[in-house]
Amino acid sequence: MELLEKVELLPQKPGIYLFKDERGEVLYIGKAKDIRKRVRSYFQGPKDTKTSVMLSKIRDIEPIVTHNEKEALILEDALIKQHKPPYNIKLKDDKNYPFLHLDLNEAFPRLQVVRRPKDDGAFYFGPFPSSQSLKETLKVLGSVFPLRKCSNSQMAHRSRPCLNYQMRRCLGPCCNPVDPEEYGSLVKQVKRFLQGGAEEVIKELERKMCEKAEALQFEEAALLRDRLQALRKVLEPQKIVLLDRSNRDVVAFERDGERVRFFLLSIRGGKLLSGRGFEFKDVGLPEEEVLLSFLTRYYQGQGFKASNEVIIPFELEDASMLESLGIRVHPPLDERERELLEMAFENLCLRTEGTYSLLEELRRRFHLKKIPHRIEAFDISELSGEEAVGSMVVYLEGRPHKEAWRRFRIKEVKGIDDYGMLEEVLRRRLLRAKEEGVFPDLLLIDGGKGHLKVALKVLKEMELEGIDCLSIAKAREGEKEDKVYLPHARDPIPLREGKRWALFLKEIRDEAHRFALSYHHKLREKRLFEGIRIPGLGQKKLQMLLEKFGGLENLKKTKPSDLMVLPGIGPVLAQRICQYFSKEVKK
Numbered sequence: 001m002e003l004l005e006k007v008e009l010l011p012q013k014p015g016i017y018l019f020k021d022e023r024g025e026v027l028y029i030g031k032a033k034d035i036r037k038r039v040r041s042y043f044q045g046p047k048d049t050k051t052s053v054m055l056s057k058i059r060d061i062e063p064i065v066t067h068n069e070k071e072a073l074i075l076e077d078a079l080i081k082q083h084k085p086p087y088n089i090k091l092k093d094d095k096n097y098p099f100l101h102l103d104l105n106e107a108f109p110r111l112q113v114v115r116r117p118k119d120d121g122a123f124y125f126g127p128f129p130s131s132q133s134l135k136e137t138l139k140v141l142g143s144v145f146p147l148r149k150c151s152n153s154q155m156a157h158r159s160r161p162c163l164n165y166q167m168r169r170c171l172g173p174c175c176n177p178v179d180p181e182e183y184g185s186l187v188k189q190v191k192r193f194l195q196g197g198a199e200e201v202i203k204e205l206e207r208k209m210c211e212k213a214e215a216l217q218f219e220e221a222a223l224l225r226d227r228l229q230a231l232r233k234v235l236e237p238q239k240i241v242l243l244d245r246s247n248r249d250v251v252a253f254e255r256d257g258e259r260v261r262f263f264l265l266s267i268r269g270g271k272l273l274s275g276r277g278f279e280f281k282d283v284g285l286p287e288e289e290v291l292l293s294f295l296t297r298y299y300q301g302q303g304f305k306a307s308n309e310v311i312i313p314f315e316l317e318d319a320s321m322l323e324s325l326g327i328r329v330h331p332p333l334d335e336r337e338r339e340l341l342e343m344a345f346e347n348l349c350l351r352t353e354g355t356y357s358l359l360e361e362l363r364r365r366f367h368l369k370k371i372p373h374r375i376e377a378f379d380i381s382e383l384s385g386e387e388a389v390g391s392m393v394v395y396l397e398g399r400p401h402k403e404a405w406r407r408f409r410i411k412e413v414k415g416i417d418d419y420g421m422l423e424e425v426l427r428r429r430l431l432r433a434k435e436e437g438v439f440p441d442l443l444l445i446d447g448g449k450g451h452l453k454v455a456l457k458v459l460k461e462m463e464l465e466g467i468d469c470l471s472i473a474k475a476r477e478g479e480k481e482d483k484v485y486l487p488h489a490r491d492p493i494p495l496r497e498g499k500r501w502a503l504f505l506k507e508i509r510d511e512a513h514r515f516a517l518s519y520h521h522k523l524r525e526k527r528l529f530e531g532i533r534i535p536g537l538g539q540k541k542l543q544m545l546l547e548k549f550g551g552l553e554n555l556k557k558t559k560p561s562d563l564m565v566l567p568g569i570g571p572v573l574a575q576r577i578c579q580y581f582s583k584e585v586k587k
């Protein structure tokens with residue numbers, strides 16, 4: 001599937017998006033109120049150099065939806081600190097979003113801005129993704145709740161009340177007798193306000209704003225309007241940060257008769273750091289057994305010290321195995337946990353709806369025996385029979401599953417024999433599949449009708465005829481479209497330009513070809529590398545030159561002046577290198 005096609009399948013919801021390269025490494029993490037609209041903008045209009053280079057490296061786009069833009073901003077910050085993507089270089093500082101701190105143990109508590117919450121018994125509200133919004137909020141709180149503003153040191157040395165007292169923004173406990181109960185009641189109101197009881201304050205501000213407007217005091221009315229907007233913005237509910245700073249996971253789960261799918265949100269230190277999906281074949285077990293089996297396998301593999309609590313969709317009667325791993329599993333206990341579980345389910349649905357319809361379309365269009373949840377594609381690469389290799393790329397649930405990709409060095413077939421090489425690779429792969437019990441739903445072969453016949457022959461001889469098989473042939477000269485060959489069908493099906501299923505199959509075929517070709521080039525370069533003999537040029541220096549100039553072909557085009565700027569390469573050695581490669585080019 002082409003990248004632009006993937007963009008059109010992104011959700012039109014708030015959240016974050018991760019740009020990934022061909023190795024699955026995160027290049028850039030961004031946030032958006034509308035993920036599809038924001039990502040689409042990257043591919044429209046003129047680009048600066050940095051953006052153009054980044055776009056050329058993108059091979060996948062991963063979305064994670066949130067409830068609102070504020071959550072997206074906070075999640076973006078957490079993921080950037082976790083992944084440290086190269087194109088988020090300006091955001092790679094260690095700054096945390098600010099919190100409001102209210103220490104109830106002080107004689108006259110005050111609101112302070114802090115960056116790192118502590119387990120000190122104080123009350124924290126936040127985080128605030130916008131420092132400007134926080135300043136506006138403090139202004140509002142100061143005008144409504146006249147708590148002291150000065151520090152403990154300033155309060156101890158003050159001889160007369162400050163300007164805040166004159167402006168009725170502080171009761172002046174530094175110099176005036178203040179009833180502790182009255183002040184304590186004020187502190188409780190602040191706490192109630194910060195915990196969500198803001199409606200009364202908002203109504204009061206709205207009333208004052210209308211009064212100012214009616215009195216034609218438009219400047220003051222506008223100031224109150226701005227404060228109202230800032231207050232509503234910072235009070236927008238968010239679930240990304242849990243102030244108990246706990247470690248927990250949230251697991252969503254669904255099944256459709258053929259597949260079982262999970263989506264796991266990981267919360268560490270109170271922050272949602274990642275989301276990850278899992279898919280398995282449905283073997284027909286009860287839902288409780290399926291969920292318990294997944295959780296046990298996952299957390300045994302983690303050695304599980306990372307999390308001590310897991311929120312799941314329903315109660316598990318037998319959770320003793322999980323408790324033995326040091327974790328507690330339970331359904332949502334409050335509204336916050338229910339909203340986190342809803343977020344996990346929303347992300348799970350986004351990953352299955354689009355993919356499922358695509359795979360179902362492949363099944364119907366090519367009359368496959370089953371939905372191709374696991375697709376394995378194969379290609380052969382060789383030059384006159386030399387350094388012959390094969391490749392296998394795996395797509396699981398419509399996405400590259402690179403952990404399972406394999407390269408094969410041809411061992412048995414000699415000379416130019418594309419069919420024989422394909423047969424060798426398929427036999428080796430399917431023998432391993434029988435040993436491991438992991439079989440593809442669909443084999444996709446890069447080639448024509450002859451290649452398809454070879455694959456069908458291998459499947460029959462290995463008694464695996466239940467596996468579907470297709471081959472894709474590139475368009476010949478004068479033809480416009482590639483073709484898909486089906487078993488027992490006389491005519492191939494053209495890969496229609498712009499069709500989603502066609503783009504998807506082309507993507508898989510092209511990945512298999514690229515994967516095989518890169519391995520072939522690597523082996524050729526290794527053989528050439530071993531054959532280079534230049535006095536004064538050892539393997540380390542040669543490797544440095546190859547990395548610097550991007551391979552042998554580019555190295556052959558260099559001049560002595562290009563080489564002499566590198567460490568350890570003098571004029572004599574530079575001349576030898578250029579003379580050696582000039583002779584190689586003439587050969």
